[in-house]
Amino acid sequence: MIQARILHGGEAHGRVLALDAPLSFWGAFDPRTGRIIDIHHPQCGSCITGTILMMRETRGSGTAPGGMAEAIRLGTAPSAIILVKPDINLAIGAEVAEALYGKTCPVLAVTAADYAELARHAALAISGDGKITPLPRDSFPG
Amino acid sequence: MSLALDDRDRACLDGAHGPAMRLAMRLVLKAAGILGARELIPVSFAHIDACFYSGEAHVDFAQYLLDHGAKLSIPAWTNNGVVSLTDPDIRPEASDPQMVKGARKLMQLYEKLGCRPVWTCAPYQLPGGPQFGDQIVAGESNAVSFYNAVIGARTNKYGDYLDVACALIGKAPYAGLHRDEGRRGRLLIRTEAVPDGWKAENIFYHLLGHHVGKLAGQAIPVISGLPPQETADSLKALAAAAASAGGVEMWHAVGVTPEAATQDDAFQGHAPEHIFEVTPESLAQARRDLTSAKDGPLDMVALGTPHFSLTEFERLAPLVAGRKASPGLAFYVSTSRHIRDEAAKRGWIAELEAFGATVIADTCTYYSPAVRRCRGRIMTNAAKWAYYAPGMLGVEVCFGSLAECVESAVRGEVWRDPQLWANGL
Numbered sequence: 001m002i003q004a005r006i007l008h009g010g011e012a013h014g015r016v017l018a019l020d021a022p023l024s025f026w027g028a029f030d031p032r033t034g035r036i037i038d039i040h041h042p043q044c045g046s047c048i049t050g051t052i053l054m055m056r057e058t059r060g061s062g063t064a065p066g067g068m069a070e071a072i073r074l075g076t077a078p079s080a081i082i083l084v085k086p087d088i089n090l091a092i093g094a095e096v097a098e099a100l101y102g103k104t105c106p107v108l109a110v111t112a113a114d115y116a117e118l119a120r121h122a123a124l125a126i127s128g129d130g131k132i133t134p135l136p137r138d139s140f141p142g
Numbered sequence: 143m144s145l146a147l148d149d150r151d152r153a154c155l156d157g158a159h160g161p162a163m164r165l166a167m168r169l170v171l172k173a174a175g176i177l178g179a180r181e182l183i184p185v186s187f188a189h190i191d192a193c194f195y196s197g198e199a200h201v202d203f204a205q206y207l208l209d210h211g212a213k214l215s216i217p218a219w220t221n222n223g224v225v226s227l228t229d230p231d232i233r234p235e236a237s238d239p240q241m242v243k244g245a246r247k248l249m250q251l252y253e254k255l256g257c258r259p260v261w262t263c264a265p266y267q268l269p270g271g272p273q274f275g276d277q278i279v280a281g282e283s284n285a286v287s288f289y290n291a292v293i294g295a296r297t298n299k300y301g302d303y304l305d306v307a308c309a310l311i312g313k314a315p316y317a318g319l320h321r322d323e324g325r326r327g328r329l330l331i332r333t334e335a336v337p338d339g340w341k342a343e344n345i346f347y348h349l350l351g352h353h354v355g356k357l358a359g360q361a362i363p364v365i366s367g368l369p370p371q372e373t374a375d376s377l378k379a380l381a382a383a384a385a386s387a388g389g390v391e392m393w394h395a396v397g398v399t400p401e402a403a404t405q406d407d408a409f410q411g412h413a414p415e416h417i418f419e420v421t422p423e424s425l426a427q428a429r430r431d432l433t434s435a436k437d438g439p440l441d442m443v444a445l446g447t448p449h450f451s452l453t454e455f456e457r458l459a460p461l462v463a464g465r466k467a468s469p470g471l472a473f474y475v476s477t478s479r480h481i482r483d484e485a486a487k488r489g490w491i492a493e494l495e496a497f498g499a500t501v502i503a504d505t506c507t508y509y510s511p512a513v514r515r516c517r518g519r520i521m522t523n524a525a526k527w528a529y530y531a532p533g534m535l536g537v538e539v540c541f542g543s544l545a546e547c548v549e550s551a552v553r554g555e556v557w558r559d560p561q562l563w564a565n566g567l
Binding site: 007008026031061062063064065066067069070072073086087088089091092093095096097099100101 | 302
């Protein structure tokens with residue numbers, strides 16, 4: 001069990017998608033499909049919907065809160081996002097979406113060492129108080 | 143919570159001023175918490191970026207604010223829209239009905255909320271804006287860069303929703319570039335080896351800005367060796383190019399910008415962490431970076447990113463007087479409605495239209511892909527446009543000076559000024 005810093009709180013669980021490069025939530029990802037569309041991103045084509053999305057940091061864009069809120073509105077957002085470098089834009093987007101649509105996407109920050117440990121697991125559960133627990137590999141087939 | 147709140151802050155948070163103000167306060171506090179700010183500071187002005195449509199969530203947010211008692215605490219001016227309200231034909235509804243309708247509705251909602259509808263990415267060209275030392279809120283990257291460096295107003299780069307929230311509450315987290323120590327220069331970029339003749343050319347500042355952005359990333363660069371009486375248009379070019387190529391939010395130019403009377407002031411008494419020399423080769427590389435097409439037949443010219451200023455219209459008018467753009471070539475100048483009105487009073491818009499140009503207000507050609515004939519080989523004098531357009535619009539870009547853009551438009555193919563590019567640049 002790892003205690004994370006809560007940037008936007010909530011409960012979630014899902015299979016882990018650990019990104020090899022930072023992702024911008026505006027322009028690099030399509031909220032209509034949930035897929036990464038930036039051709040320069042190593043995981044271009046991957047669908048982030050419903051995953052515990054892990055990336056050490058985001059790529060900055062002032063429109064990123066809109067991409068986050070739009071994905072939550074459309075149901076294409078990750079189940080949760082785990083970062084190392086805290087990000088205001090994703091947390092703001094999540095807070096706005098929760099107020100507007102009653103749906104949420106927790107955003108958490110952990111240390112680099114904890115990040116490396118968590119990224120080894122196939123699936124994770126997140127509690128409302130920011131505790132992250134590994135789940136068995138077969139919890140989320142596919 | 144360790145953050146100090148006053149009575150009104152607490153009343154907003156408790157919902158005494160309605161759900162919209164409660165949400166705004168929660169957003170400001172969320173940002174303050176992530177930044178580790180100990181207090182909020184009053185801000186006196188906001189440039190709103192959330193009026194730029196990126197999906198229905200933006201519209202829902204603005205509608206929610208209007209329906210739940212939101213009230214602006216400070217003057218708030220609007221950035222470009224995705225569409226133009228004054229020239230609806232630039233992006234006809236049929237081109238993308240949901241997007242055009244949504245974008246238009248979003249702009250109307252921010253007008254209803256009480257924002258001043260200036261619709262410009264260069265609000266610093268308008269009278270009545272922030273002054274030196276003012277604490278403000280902005281999100282548009284070139285405006286953040288210009289306000290911080292050239293005006294000496296203080297803002298972090300605020301993302302969408304948080305910009306509006308700060309304008310409603312009238313406060314921002316006291317962190318980053320709002321604080322003296324957050325504005326300290328880190329890198330020294332010396333231009334002493336660049337010939338003085340180049341520093342008299344506007345195009346030099348686009349190339350320098352691009353180079354500075356690549357060197358600095360998000361660190362604060364200090365540029366030395368620039369002439370003391372630089373024009374606002376050149377500083378705009380530098381500010382915008384450094385922001386787009388690197389993410390520069392603050393910079394100093396020694397003897398030019400207001401917090402850098404001396405190099406020591408810019409570094410606040412510290413030594414530079416790195417020192418870079420700008421050479422003619424670095425500028426030539428910047429020029430290559432900004433040109434994705436070989437010279438050849440030209441389909442379009444796009445000027446005005448960031449928005450064309452009145453002094454740029456003054457420079458452009460004599461270049462086009464009595465001439466005609468090549469038949470079939472599209473020639474666009476993007477500006478604000480305010481500057482377009484001022485240019486029209488001086489007869490410059492009529493001259494440009496006689497030349498064959500279209501002057502568009504409220505928006506920008508680089509995110510209006512439905513702009514007619516926006517394809518093929520396009521020439522621009524704006525480093526920011528040249529940086530983004532190949533990716534955003536899928537077009538080929540030739541970067542050149544203002545005079546080269548006009549002459550190329552007349553000839554219908556890219557023309558290079560042999561005098562300008564002498565000396566290896």
